[in-house]
Amino acid sequence: MNVDVTREIDYYSKQSTRMTTLITTLGGFVAMIMAIGAVFGALNTMYSAVAERGREIATMRALGFGAAAVVLSFSIEALLISFIGGGSDALPFFP
Numbered sequence: 001m002n003v004d005v006t007r008e009i010d011y012y013s014k015q016s017t018r019m020t021t022l023i024t025t026l027g028g029f030v031a032m033i034m035a036i037g038a039v040f041g042a043l044n045t046m047y048s049a050v051a052e053r054g055r056e057i058a059t060m061r062a063l064g065f066g067a068a069a070v071v072l073s074f075s076i077e078a079l080l081i082s083f084i085g086g087g088s089d090a091l092p093f094f095p
Contacts, residue, residue: 060073
């Protein structure tokens with residue numbers, strides 16, 4: 001009679017190896033698809049934001065601001081707004 005003596009934790013670890021691999025593979029695949037969707041969603045949002053503010057961008061360019069200055073100003077504005085929005089979520093007394 002052949003008997004293989006193992007600890008309980010090792011037995012269950014060996015039993016669940018296939019399931020762990022399957023879940024990790026499927027989870028990675030779903031995460032990749034969701035990441036690609038998030039990139040397209042962000043691109044769509046940014047495109048609509050730029051299209052909506054076309055006149056403002058054109059006015060700044062007509063006043064003599066360079067393309068880099070316009071992009072930098074909009075980037076700083078977006079960062080400030082996102083920091084304020086993120087900060088208000090972190091504080092419990094701001095609904």
